[in-house]
Amino acid sequence: MNSFRTRFAPSPTGRLHLGHVFSAIQVRTAADRAGGEALLRLEDTDLGRCRPEFEAGILEDLDWLGLAWDGPVRRQSDHLGDYARVVETLRAKGLVYRCFRTRKDIQAMTDGRPDAPFQSEALPAGEESARLDRGDAFAWRLSLHRALEHLGSAVEPLRFGVETEEKMVWVQAEPERFGDIALTRKDSPAAYHLAACHDDALQGITHVIRGEDLIDAPHIHTVLQALMGWPTPLYRHHRLLLGPDGKRLSKRDGSMAIAALRDAGYGQDAVRKMAGAA
Ligand code: GLU
Numbered sequence: 001m002n003s004f005r006t007r008f009a010p011s012p013t014g015r016l017h018l019g020h021v022f023s024a025i026q027v028r029t030a031a032d033r034a035g036g037e038a039l040l041r042l043e044d045t046d047l048g049r050c051r052p053e054f055e056a057g058i059l060e061d062l063d064w065l066g067l068a069w070d071g072p073v074r075r076q077s078d079h080l081g082d083y084a085r086v087v088e089t090l091r092a093k094g095l096v097y098r099c100f101r102t103r104k105d106i107q108a109m110t111d112g113r114p115d116a117p118f119q120s121e122a123l124p125a126g127e128e129s130a131r132l133d134r135g136d137a138f139a140w141r142l143s144l145h146r147a148l149e150h151l152g153s154a155v156e157p158l159r160f161g162v163e164t165e166e167k168m169v170w171v172q173a174e175p176e177r178f179g180d181i182a183l184t185r186k187d188s189p190a191a192y193h194l195a196a197c198h199d200d201a202l203q204g205i206t207h208v209i210r211g212e213d214l215i216d217a218p219h220i221h222t223v224l225q226a227l228m229g230w231p232t233p234l235y236r237h238h239r240l241l242l243g244p245d246g247k248r249l250s251k252r253d254g255s256m257a258i259a260a261l262r263d264a265g266y267g268q269d270a271v272r273k274m275a276g277a278a
Contacts (some may be wrong), residue, residue, distance in 0.1 A: 004036025006207045008069070009196065011043045012054035016061040017256040019211070019241040019249035021275035024067050026238045027209045031070075039203055040069035044077045045190040061258040065268055074203065076195050083190035086198055087140050087183050090227060095146050096183060097122035098138040100131055117179025119144065137186035144180050144223070151226050158222040161234045163207070168234070171218070178220040197221050201230035212237040213248070241276065 008027040031038035044050035090096045110116035158173035183194045215237045225232045240248040
C-alpha cells in the first residue's frame with residue numbers, strides 16, 4: 001500500500017464553493033508533494049439533504065478546475081450495507097442503544113448548546129418494543145461509557161497524531177466531549193462519524209486533511225477506530241476561507257460558488273488563485 005494516501009470528502013448538499021476548492025487543493029497538493037494518492041469520496045448518507053444534481057455539479061466543478069483524483073470515486077450511499085454491518089458488530093458487543101429522542105428533547109437535555117455532549121440510555125424493554133411496534137423512528141447511538149469500559153486497559157490510552165507544517169504532536173483523546181454519538185439518524189442510515197471512519201479504514205487513508213471546523217472529530221473517531229480495530233490515521237487541519245464578512249464561507253454564499261464564478265466569466269486559473277492555489 002502507498003505510504004501516503006489522503007482524501008477529499010465533500011457532501012453533495014449544495015454546489016462547491018471556494019472554501020471546498022481550497023480544501024481540495026490542500027488535499028491534492030499534500031498527496032503530490034508526498035508522492036502519494038488523493039481519493040475522492042462523496043459523503044452522501046444524509047439522504048434528505050444530498051441530491052444527485054449537487055453530486056454532478058461537484059464532479060463537473062472539480063473537473064473544470066483540473067483537480068483529478070486517484071482510483072474510483074466512492075459514493076457512500078452505494079455502500080449502506082457496510083455501515084449497517086458496523087452497527088451490527090457494535091450491537092453484538094452491547095455498545096449501542098436505540099435512541100428515540102427528538103431534536104427538541106435533546107436540546108432540552110443539553111441546555112440548547114449544539115456542541116454539548118448528549119448521553120442517554122436504552123428505554124426499558126417493554127417501552128422500547130411498544131415504540132418499535134408503533135413504528136417510531138430511532139437513531140442508533142454509541143454508548144460512550146460502555147465503549148470505554150469495553151476497551152478498558154486493553155488498548156493504549158486513546159490518542160492521535162496531529163501534523164502541522166513544523167511538527168507532529170500526539171493528542172490525548174477526550175471522547176467525553178462528544179458523549180453518545182449517533183451512528184445512524186432517524187432519517188439517515190449512517191451518520192457522518194461512522195461512515196467517515198469506516199471509509200478511512202477501508203480505503204487505507206494514512207492522512208486525513210480537512211478544515212479546522214472538524215478539528216475535534218478525532219477525539220471521538222479514535223474510539224470507533226479502537227472498537228473496530230481500524231488504524232488511526234494522522235490528522236492535518238487547514239484554515240477555513242472566510243467571506244467578505246469575516247465569516248467562514250458556506251453554501252449560503254452563492255456568489256462564491258464555483259458555478260457562479262464560472263458563469264461570471266472567471267477562468268480556471270483565476271478561480272484556483274481565489275481559492276488560494278499558488
Ligand atoms: N463530508 C464532510 C464535509 O463536507 C467532510 C468530512 C471529512 O473530511 O471527514 O464537511
